[in-house]
Amino acid sequence: MLDWIVRILINAAALVVAARVVPQIDLKIGPLGPEWLKVAVVALVFALVNTYIKPIVKLLSLPLTLITLGLVAFVINAALFLLVAWISDQIFPGILRIGGFPAKGLTSDAVIGALLGSLVISVVSTLLGLANFGRKAMGLR
Numbered sequence: 547m548l549d550w551i552v553r554i555l556i557n558a559a560a561l562v563v564a565a566r567v568v569p570q571i572d573l574k575i576g577p578l579g580p581e582w583l584k585v586a587v588v589a590l591v592f593a594l595v596n597t598y599i600k601p602i603v604k605l606l607s608l609p610l611t612l613i614t615l616g617l618v619a620f621v622i623n624a625a626l627f628l629l630v631a632w633i634s635d636q637i638f639p640g641i642l643r644i645g646g647f648p649a650k651g652l653t654s655d656a657v658i659g660a661l662l663g664s665l666v667i668s669v670v671s672t673l674l675g676l677a678n679f680g681r682k683a684m685g686l687r
Contacts, residue, residue, distance in 0.1 A: 550593070552678055557596075558589035560670040561642075567666050570645040570659025584641050588634045595630050623664035624657065631660075 562585065565573035573588070575581055603622055604611070610618050627644065634642045635649070644663060645655030 554586065554589045554593050556671055556674045556678065557592045557667075558585055559674060560667040561585065561589055561592065563670045564663040564666040568659055568662045570655055571663045572643040574641050584638050587637060588630070588642055591633050591637070592630045595626055595633070599629070600626055620661060620664065623668065624660035627660045627664045627667070628652070628656065 561573060562575065565571045565575065573585065575585060600622070603626070604619075607618055607622060628647060631642045631644045632648045640649075643649065645653055645657070645659040647653070647656035647660075650656075
């Protein structure tokens with residue numbers, strides 16, 4: 547259970563960093579309190595999509611991944627990030643916008659924002675995951 551909480555916190559931190567770095571990503575972050583709980587719910591949605599949907603999509607796209615030497619993985623990550631934005635908008639309207647998506651529809655701004663955002667999220671999640679691995683290696687569960 548603690549691993550899930552840590553994973554959600556890592557996802558939340560990665561989403562906040564992506565929202566600060568990528569101009570196309572708008573994550574409504576207010577003072578501590580209800581807005582941060584909404585960000586935690588968005589991080590939970592992100593974790594669920596990455597845990598359950600991403601492996602299925604990666605398996606189905608394996609031939610295309612082999613043909614493109616793995617470059618299609620960036621497109622898959624961006625598409626799943628847009629899916630997270632859409633699901634989050636259904637739960638809390640306006641909490642997460644990527645280039646105006648989902649309110650303005652799928653535009654080039656949304657696609658570029660999702661590609662850049664998924665790249666930033668991957669880097670931050672990997673770095674924080676390494677720190678989490680250190681916690682596991684020391685036996686802190």
